[in-house]
Amino acid sequence: MRHTGHVTLNASEQLVVAAAAAAAPSVFNTQPWSFTFTEDGMEVHADPHDAWMPTASAARDVRLSCGAAVFNARASLARRGHGSRVSVLPDAGDPLLVARIAVTDAAPDPVLDELYRWVDSRRTNRYPFRPEGVPADVLALLHDAARREGATLRLLEAEPEYQRMLTSIRHATWTEDEDVREDRDARLSPRAEEPAIPVGNLGPVPRGGRPDDPPVRDMAVGLDLPGRGSAAFEPHPDLAVLETSDDDAGSWIAAGQALQRLLLEATGHGIAASFANQPLEDAELRPDVSGGAAHYGYPQMVLRLGYATEQPPASPRRPLSQVIRRTAA
Template sequence: MQSTGPTTLNASEQLHVAAAAAAAPSVFNTQPWTFTFTGRGLEVRTDPDDASMPTASAARDVRLSCGAAVFNARTALARLGLASRVSVLPVAGDPLLVARVDVTGDAPDPALDELYRWVGSRRTNRYPFRPERIPAEVLALLHDAARREGATLRLLDGEPEYQRMLTSIRRATWTEDESVRDDRDARLSPGTGQPAIPAGNLGPVPRREFPDDPPVRDMAEGLGIPGRGSAAFEPRPELAVLETAHDDPRSWVTAGQALQRLLLEATGHGIAASFANQPLEDDGLRPEVSGGAAHYGCPQMVLRMGYATAQPPASPRRPLSEVVRTVRG
């Protein structure tokens, strides 16, 4: 369709888009973004006040999180009947500006409108998954979702690659820097405010029933947070690595958009997901994630996927008044 020029969003539409963007997943639920609406659309920036995790992957994780928010904004605009155009890192002199999402006068992508349906029900699921495998045709759809955003979803379904990944995940967990663990513990402690991830979103404490530790990250190991219980986790989860051709800030934003697209696609097919990024948080271990298939690209996320036994509640979100810094007509 011929473009008819940009469309200005009214206040209600701006809040609709901001709410969708803010529902994106983020590293440790830090929600490291702010949104500014202009006459042309939306600007997504990293929040200079957010305290990212003290890991080697912190800068990458923040921009990846913002990329997921960008994709959600695109789906919300499509639901409003509006197409959009994304410019990643558009201003070299503005390091906080991650992307600009400009509204155009073109017809929206109906696939984005369809994916908007799942924005509110997508969860990071840290509960056990059922033993049945994800059908090949659904995995193909998830692979295609990543590809459409410029990334690759590499499924780990063969040996010795699969066991190599499990070993890397466990090794990274055992050797985690004490400062990282202390930081995470502080974020999970109730203190005077709400913890970053409440007990209902942490999932149960993994029960050890095999010689090796379960291939699931316990974000609150040893904290004794009440209300969690314990459970046996699947010994062989579906694992996949999201990769990009390059490894720079622009690629991290690309990975975030690809991640959110495939997560929304997965949600629509009843597939739950959580993350096993421990090896990516350590520069010394990150090469192990792609060592067996370096030709694919640079690893950005490690996903655990399957059919969940329980649906966690929605993770708490910052008030929109905190993340929408200015609303301009």
């Protein structure tokens, strides 16, 4: 028997679902979202003001972040025993309304229920990884996780494609616009009231130099931040590109859901991830990320995957009172 009735979350459930959604990864840890609870579900809104950076990817990054929050909300609802139905960009007159999530009395998705286990332990890991690669069977699971949300995860393993990606990452890092660097430095400076990313989450300064910089993103390159230290990183990590067939706001939200699904799957198998999105933030360099495999679609994220040598702390989150707009009575 098919159930389609709506369910109203009680106050306790609303807080738990909002906390799970807010635990999603976001561009520069800006958490560019807010949540409204209604009688039949939840709305996820983009709140891009603090997240608006002087990069070509700013609008895309906000929607990707919100898509990851949508996925976490779905997983949390499944753990609470609820089904859910998502409507992406449901109001053409309100482009900041990313999604409506209807809570239903349908049976919860058991896979989402299982993935919820890893919401609180998922981290963006900017520490060195061990030299061994991710097993093929785990990579297949990550590929399937992305596919379930309408995206493709493409592992870069053949040459010269792998080296071309490294070149793109390094070139984007070295040629970063001054206003982008200044914006990032202001967000991370010890003089900031609350640095966007604490030192413990930035990881150590990569040792090495041109042209052998490792493909790990140093978010605080050029900043002297006490307590970071330095470390040698793995020279040949697994790199993968998350791609979608289209490149509009709906596709960016789908990419965010795909990203979070695969990240939770990876966490459950002991795999850590960080991002090397520098070339995606430059409109001229972004096409190089797909290179000869452009038929896969549009690149949305570049991931570095591997087994971590150290687990960073949880990144700070805004109080729920700042991200919940309204609760259902």
